[in-house]
Amino acid sequence: MEHRVVYLDCYDGITAPLLLGALFDIGLDLNALKKAMAALSLPAHTITSQKQDAPVSGRSARLALDAPEKAVPWRLADTPALLPPGTLKELVRQPVLSMVKHIAQTTSKLQKLPIEDVSLPDITTLLWLIALTLGLDMLNVDENYVSPLPMATGSRQGPHGWEPLLLPEALEMLIRVEAVWYSTPDNKQVSLEGAAFLSELASFEPVNFSVTQVGYGCVPGKSASDGGQSLRLCLGNLSPSSRRAPQPAPSPVQTTLEQAExxxxxxxxxxxxxxxxxxxxxxxxxxxxxxxxxxxxxxxxxxxxxxxxxxxxxxxxxxxxxxxxxxxxxxxxxxxxxxxxxxxxxxARREPRTIQTSFGPMLVKVKYLGEQLISASPEYEECARVARERNIPLADVYEVARSEVQTLIIGSRKKT
Incomplete structure (x- = not known):
């Protein structure tokens, strides 16, 4: 059975608009996503997507509150009450709650706040996380893999003064999952939402898969210097035969196992x-x-x-x-x-076999590599049955049965 995977090539970093735009570019139905989001008891909002030709041909994504002037701070500890069981599939709801928990824990740690007091200016971050997780579920994606991430060096002017280009909260979340980084002087962004998503739903391990479709999420602009950014999303299939990473030359033990079928x-x-x-x-x-x-x-x-x-x-x-x-x-x-x-x-191949013992017929488990009998052992339930029927210690039954099973193994090896 084929296993559907996504590989995220984050050469310009990763943000929620880039990732959602890439999902739209490979076929995520905008109207279906809107309908699913509208069914939730969350503030009114609008999701849009447009075709873009720069910096590459792809799609943009925008999510905004309908009345931002009425937005109130979002207290992260209140999120489970906003998404009670039954509002979303559990395979969507639980990852979203975990992402919010990661944000709350890292913010609490860095700002030295009680976790129940952590809040963000509004609820937009939660809406992005729900939209991304719903989108992947609608596309029937089984697993997500991600390229090494750009660690932008330098600083920028933030709402509270100068801050690193890579948000401390984003870095802290990705340290936990052993993200792979490379340093760059360019202004490439790994956003709070992007880091939360990767920390819960993506793997940095190498992967072998066949690509069936490629999509690009874009922030409009001709280049990174004027705000243009993109993310490449490769959709593909990972079958059992292709899942194995390239192997070194077989060792003597491996060769023996292969010969043993x-x-x-x-x-x-x-x-x-x-x-x-x-x-x-x-x-x-x-x-x-x-x-x-x-x-x-x-x-x-x-x-x-x-x-x-x-x-x-x-x-x-x-x-x-x-x-x-x-x-x-x-x-x-x-x-x-x-x-x-x-x-x-x-x-190893295993099969049950009934053998004659001094206690009568008993069921044993026999282990084979190919046609070679490697070992056999008495079944616990059989030994317990004999111990009860004969009113003798279980350990005594097991020792006698094991000894007679070993005789069976030795006899079988001599015949071969």
């Missing part, structure tokens, strides 16, 4: 950090995720900020169940976000 498949790995749920709830969550079809669920103790003990939840799932399990984590835990990535998995 080991199997490969793709899985989705979900992760989230929890620091405020009880062990009882986490135990029930594990059972529920497995019932929904997760291949594996693990909990790892960890330490978070302010020295809080926490738990890293990691779920391995079939790709087709990734979204369902991510939504379950969002619904049934206290987390505000779930990280996910698609990974290729190398598997």
């Amino acid at each position: 080991s199997e490969t498949d793709w899985v989705t790995v979900l992760e989230t950090n929890i620091d405020n749920m009880s062990g009882e709830l986490l135990g029930g969550l594990l059972d529920h995720l497995l019932e929904l079809g997760a291949l594996d669920v693990s909990y790892t103790p960890m330490q978070m900020k302010k020295n809080r003990p926490a738990t890293l939840i990691r779920v391995i799932a079939p790709p087709e169940l990734g979204e369902q399990l991510a939504m379950s984590l969002l619904r049934e835990t206290t987390t505000l976000g779930v990280r996910f990535q698609h990974m290729q998995r190398l598997k």
Whole structure:
């Protein structure tokens, strides 16, 4: 199944108008976006887009409040109340809330304000974030990748005096996700909205994909010196066969595995950090995720900020169940976000086999590489059944069964 991806070539930086303009240029329906935005209980606003011929051929995007003179400061802590569950798809709503949280946390840190007191002059930033996330969802984009970003050097006159060309809040958010930068003396902008978007919905990892469409978002002007800027957006497909990065020459171990005809498949790995749920709830969550079809669920103790003990939840799932399990984590835990990535998995072939033991027939799990039997182990449930039926310690049953299974392996190897 093809995996739809976007690659953002940010040679002039990234701002919300540049990114939304590029989405319009590859086919995002302006009227559909307006309709979706109008359904939200947010201040009246207008979204427009125009064809541009400079600095490249593309589209511009503009979003503005209908009555800016009536705008009041937007208190970021109030955002969840503005977007209660049900107002947007959770795969749109949750990333938007996370972006707002990133802005609030970095602003609180840099301005030394309580996070509940952080505010921006108006709500336009939230409108941009919603429009961008909705636009990607409407285009059925699965993942976003981004080029290295320009770190403009120098300063400019801001509303409160001279400030760096690269906003401290934008840099702080992108440090958290290990963004890749290159320095430049040119006035290339990474805006607050652009940084928030990248910190939540984009990856700086290299990617292999086939390009199906290219769009450009533009700020009108002939060149960067007179305000002209652009961003290139490449839309493409990432299939399992093309997802692998170029590999070095195979090692002896890799060659052995290939000769053994080991199997490969793709899985989705979900992760989230929890620091405020009880062990009882986490135990029930594990059972529920497995019932929904997760291949594996693990909990790892960890330490978070302010020295809080926490738990890293990691779920391995079939790709087709990734979204369902991510939504379950969002619904049934206290987390505000779930990280996910698609990974290729190398598997040994396994099959159940019933063997005769001193306890009678028992089911064991046999592991193969190609046709070579590598190992086998008794199934826990079988050992527990025998222990109950014969009223003997489980450890004794397991040791006897394991010893007799090893005899099976040795005999099989001698035959080959």
